[in-house]
Amino acid sequence: GAGVSQSPSNKVTEKGKDVELRCDPISGHTALYWYRQSLGQGLEFLIYFQGNSAPDKSGLPSDRFSAERTGGSVSTLTIQRTQQEDSAVYLCASSTNAGGQPQHFGDGTRLSIL
Amino acid sequence: QKEVEQDPGPLSVPEGAIVSLNCTYSNSAFQYFMWYRQYSRKGPELLMYTYSSGNKEDGRFTAQVDKSSKYISLFIRDSQPSDSATYLCAMSGTGSARQLTFGSGTQLTVLP
Numbered sequence: 001g002a003g004v005s006q007s008p009s010n011k012v013t014e015k016g017k018d019v020e021l022r023c024d025p026i027s028g029h030t031a032l033y034w035y036r037q038s039l040g041q042g043l044e045f046l047i048y049f050q051g052n053s054a055p056d057k058s059g060l061p062s063d064r065f066s067a068e069r070t071g072g073s074v075s076t077l078t079i080q081r082t083q084q085e086d087s088a089v090y091l092c093a094s095s096t097n098a099g100g101q102p103q104h105f106g107d108g109t110r111l112s113i114l
Numbered sequence: 115q116k117e118v119e120q121d122p123g124p125l126s127v128p129e130g131a132i133v134s135l136n137c138t139y140s141n142s143a144f145q146y147f148m149w150y151r152q153y154s155r156k157g158p159e160l161l162m163y164t165y166s167s168g169n170k171e172d173g174r175f176t177a178q179v180d181k182s183s184k185y186i187s188l189f190i191r192d193s194q195p196s197d198s199a200t201y202l203c204a205m206s207g208t209g210s211a212r213q214l215t216f217g218s219g220t221q222l223t224v225l226p
Contacts (some may be wrong), residue, residue, distance in 0.1 A: 004157070034212060043158075043202065045213035060212065091157055093214075100146040100165065100206055103214060105157035 002026070004106035012112045013082060021077045021109045023092030027052050031095045033103060034067060034077050038088035046090075049075060050097070079111075087113045117141050120203055120217025129226050133190040135142070137203035137217045140184065144205040147179050149188045152200045152219070161201075162188065193224045 005024040015020055025032050034046040045059040049069045060066075064082075069075040079086055089110050093103035119120040120137045127133055135136045146165055150158035162177040164170045176189040186205075190197055200221050218220075 006157075031212070035214075040150075042218045043204075043214075043216040048213055050212075056213070087155060100212070102148060102163040103159050104160060105150075107155075107157040110155075 004092055004094055004104055006090075006106035006109050008109055009107065010110045010112075012114065014114050015084060018078065018080045019082055019109055019111065021079075021090050021111070023075045023077070023106060025073065025092070025094030025106055026104060028096070030072065030096035030097055031101070031103075032075050033093045033095075034068060034075070035091045035093065036088045037108070039048070043091070043112055046077070047070075068070075082111075082113045084113045115140065116218075117215050118203065118217045121220055122218050124221040124223060126223045126225060127193055129193060129195060129224055130161075131193050131224070131226075133188075133193050133197070133222060135188040135190075135201050135203075135220050135222070137186050138184055139186075139205060139215075141207070141215070142181075142184070143207040145208050146206045147177070147186050148204045148214070149175075149177055149195075150202040150204060152202060154199075158202055158204075193212065195224050195226045198223045 007022045030051045032049045037043045048056040048074040064080045067077045089108040093105045095101040095103045145189045149162040152158045167181045174191045178187040200219040202219045203217040
């Protein structure tokens with residue numbers, strides 16, 4: 001497709017389980033971002049990838065969160081030992097490069113931790 | 115205090131009205147300014163993108179940036195019920211500060 005694709009669109013899991021969220025960016029976009037959107041905190045930056053450079057992980061809230069990007073395209077965000085406060089919408093965005101170019105978002109994964 | 119402040123609303127206007135949405139910010143390093151529209155259970159959709167100060171117009175939408183006052187605005191002319199959504203301002207700096215910092219969003223309802 002032409003836009004950013006995220007899967008699954010919804011995920012319900014039990015506390016303590018691990019989850020994996022996937023993002024397929026717009027073709028040709030070298031920069032990829034993960035954000036989290038929750039009612040109390042709004043939209044918060046998590047992690048950013050640019051080409052083959054080391055990712056900027058400065059927004060990850062704890063070491064239970066990790067992400068990787070394979071082949072400069074698809075990215076997965078992994079949350080280990082999920083907690084109820086991890087419940088949120090996880091959004092992925094991509095841009096042509098990282099130098100202030102506009103970011104285009106997917107529709108997100110709605111994660112609910114029971 | 116948050117880096118980006120945005121009135122959460124809700125804001126309700128009649129169809130055809132001019133809507134004014136605003137954000138203030140404190141970080142003088144911000145150089146790129148964006149407005150996103152977000153419908154319920156959808157991702158943010160880019161509406162306007164501007165660099166530094168000035169005005170930009172696209173159809174019924176006008177974005178204004180006043181860096182001296184650290185104030186940005188989005189105007190919607192001839193508002194339509196389909197404009198009902200949450201509007202998010204976002205901004206970023208240059209260099210290593212590439213992630214977007216968002217306002218909390220303003221919920222807009224345009225009544226037919």
